[in-house]
Amino acid sequence: MSGLRDLYQELILDHGKSPRNHRPMDDCTHQANGFNPVCGDKVNLYLSCEDGRVTDASFEGNGCAISTASASMLTQLVRGKSVEDISELRRMVGAMLTSAPGEHDQEEIEKLGKLAAFSGVCEFPGRVKCATLAWHTLDAALKDGKKTISTE
Amino acid sequence: MPGIDDKAGPLDLVRIREDFPILTQEVNGKPLVYLDNAATTQKPTAVIDSICDYYREYNSNIHRGVHTLSQKATDAYERARVRTMDFLGAGRPEEIIFVRGATEGINLVSQAYLRPRIEPGDEIVISTLEHHSNIVPWQLLREQAGAVLKVAPIDDDGAVDIQAYQDLLSDRTKFVSLVHVSNALGTINPIREMVAMAREKEIPVLVDGAQAAAHSQVDVGKLGCDFYTISGHKMYGPTGIGALYGKAQLLEEMPPYHGGGEMILSVTFDKTEYNRIPYKFEAGTPDIAGAIGLGAAIEYIEEAGLESIEAHEKNLLDYATAAASSIDGVEIIGQAPAKAGILSFIIDGVHPHDAGTILDQQGVAVRAGHHCAQPVLERLGVQATVRASFALYNTREEIDLLTHGITKAVEVFA
Numbered sequence: 194m195s196g197l198r199d200l201y202q203e204l205i206l207d208h209g210k211s212p213r214n215h216r217p218m219d220d221c222t223h224q225a226n227g228f229n230p231v232c233g234d235k236v237n238l239y240l241s242c243e244d245g246r247v248t249d250a251s252f253e254g255n256g257c258a259i260s261t262a263s264a265s266m267l268t269q270l271v272r273g274k275s276v277e278d279i280s281e282l283r284r285m286v287g288a289m290l291t292s293a294p295g296e297h298d299q300e301e302i303e304k305l306g307k308l309a310a311f312s313g314v315c316e317f318p319g320r321v322k323c324a325t326l327a328w329h330t331l332d333a334a335l336k337d338g339k340k341t342i343s344t345e
Numbered sequence: 346m347p348g349i350d351d352k353a354g355p356l357d358l359v360r361i362r363e364d365f366p367i368l369t370q371e372v373n374g375k376p377l378v379y380l381d382n383a384a385t386t387q388k389p390t391a392v393i394d395s396i397c398d399y400y401r402e403y404n405s406n407i408h409r410g411v412h413t414l415s416q417k418a419t420d421a422y423e424r425a426r427v428r429t430m431d432f433l434g435a436g437r438p439e440e441i442i443f444v445r446g447a448t449e450g451i452n453l454v455s456q457a458y459l460r461p462r463i464e465p466g467d468e469i470v471i472s473t474l475e476h477h478s479n480i481v482p483w484q485l486l487r488e489q490a491g492a493v494l495k496v497a498p499i500d501d502d503g504a505v506d507i508q509a510y511q512d513l514l515s516d517r518t519k520f521v522s523l524v525h526v527s528n529a530l531g532t533i534n535p536i537r538e539m540v541a542m543a544r545e546k547e548i549p550v551l552v553d554g555a556q557a558a559a560h561s562q563v564d565v566g567k568l569g570c571d572f573y574t575i576s577g578h579k580m581y582g583p584t585g586i587g588a589l590y591g592k593a594q595l596l597e598e599m600p601p602y603h604g605g606g607e608m609i610l611s612v613t614f615d616k617t618e619y620n621r622i623p624y625k626f627e628a629g630t631p632d633i634a635g636a637i638g639l640g641a642a643i644e645y646i647e648e649a650g651l652e653s654i655e656a657h658e659k660n661l662l663d664y665a666t667a668a669a670s671s672i673d674g675v676e677i678i679g680q681a682p683a684k685a686g687i688l689s690f691i692i693d694g695v696h697p698h699d700a701g702t703i704l705d706q707q708g709v710a711v712r713a714g715h716h717c718a719q720p721v722l723e724r725l726g727v728q729a730t731v732r733a734s735f736a737l738y739n740t741r742e743e744i745d746l747l748t749h750g751i752t753k754a755v756e757v758f759a
């Protein structure tokens with residue numbers, strides 16, 4: 194059952210149980226709603242941006258531990274980052290989640306810091322979308338301002 | 346597979362399990378415990394062989410060749426129709442139309458039967474329990490013809506409120522379409538009574554039997570319904586094949602559903618004369634191997650005996666219900682008095698998706714999600730459940746492994 198421990202690392206269980214920044218944001222500048230119609234997971238993401246930087250991020254929604262933890266950690270990590278930095282972060286997260294098991298780019302994994310907790314997800318192809326949902330939603334919020342997206 | 350101690354039960358499980366080659370494998374290093382039978386059942390060797398034999402020994406198109414193989418294939422295809430007729434208690438082979446599955450059966454009825462007859466404001470009655478495939482085709486008719494969709498409510502246990510259902514039936518009701526057994530909760534509708542209520546007002550009724558046919562005896566004559574539809578893959582047969590029963594008189598009156606070969610008697614550019622039923626509804630080369638496989642699946646079910654299957658699955662359900670209820674934090678969703686072998690539940694603090702993954706790691710295959718029945722889950726206040734659904738080859742030992750897996754999921758998230 195080592196695979197399970199790779200998937201449900203402590204950090205993921207913790208954020209899954211007690212998500213951070215789990216609140217609406219009335220005065221956000223960017224917002225997008227992500228939805229996975231296959232399992233009904235929802236992530237409504239709120240961002241406040243100033244001069245090309247995210248100053249605050251929060252989310253509402255419900256879903257499995259993976260999707261909740263992913264959204265929770267995302268809101269912590271994007272704060273203070275420029276839109277370009279976020280785009281690079283998003284690329285690295287995407288690469289980690291969809292790489293073949295055991296073929297991670299170790300250098301990038303180190304750069305990802307806490308987000309490396311999601312490196313076990315790629316062993317569970319059925320769960321990759323749970324982890325990417327928040328990041329797709331982030332992309333939609335930054336690109337289009339206000340919008341609803343779907344994983345399908 | 347650990348030892349099987351259900352020997353005293355109504356079925357010879359050791360022998361039955363040997364009939365299903367897929368069941369002997371390991372998944373994630375654990376013996377496979379297949380409890381996703383409401384999604385699709387596994388196939389016995391007899392079914393697999395019937396399909397291979399067709400392709401190896403007499404593959405040919407049907408109803409058109411004068412040659413020997415074509416005749417053999419036609420005979421086998423039509424024998425499958427007769428078997429399906431007997432299985433459903435229909436009176437005539439031409440009342441059985443081969444379709445791709447329950448979904449196509451429902452769409453055929455909505456488009457070929459109801460659409461030509463429906464006027465804006467006419468009502469169609471369904472229930473909260475329906476699978477999306479018995480909701481969306483009627484919503485299409487709402488868009489196409491201005492029909493109004495009325496939904497009979499359920500109570501908190503997941504049983505249809507029969508009085509409320511009866512109250513919905515009126516002069517404006519042009520059609521009733523009801524699930525026989527709910528795939529999300531396992532509720533068995535009192536379908537005979539519900540059909541009778543509609544028939545009393547001369548309202549035609551379709552019954553979606555996708556979850557019923559492999560688990561208890563169906564007799565469309567006794568039910569009195571106008572249409573009944575089944576899916577082969579949910580009854581030990583192949584995917585891509587199902588059947589629609591329709592009363593001959595209604596089928597005769599209906600225009601074709603699809604146009605093409607097979608469904609015509611003669612074609613000129615001015616006028617085409619349609620074939621008689623059931624061929625009028627079977628345009629193009631059908632799934633010949635699928636129909637033969639469905640026939641073999643029905644033979645398999647009949648040999649095991651539906652009464653024994655029903656009794657066995659009821660035992661499993663009772664056992665699983667008791668076991669799951671005894672785990673702290675497990676809540677069973679759907680506790681109607683009459684239930685088929687389907688156990689839907691949620692676990693406090695563990696999302697169904699996560700539970701599904703943890704069970705899978707232990708070799709236990711269940712479904713996690715909304716089961717293509719979002720409205721019923723929403724009505725019961727949940728977005729998703731874990732669903733274990735039983736078939737004739739499942740054992741109590743497998744349910745013990747399910748219970749063990751649930752306990753493990755609770756531990757991981759404690």
Ligand SMILES: Cc1ncc(COP(=O)(O)O)c(C=O)c1O
Pocket residue numbers: 383384445446447448449476478479524526527528553555556576717
């Ligand atoms: C109650 C019910 N109706 C209809 C269907 C649709 O069956 P199919 O996908 O085989 O067409 C299903 C399948 O899940 C079902 O459970």
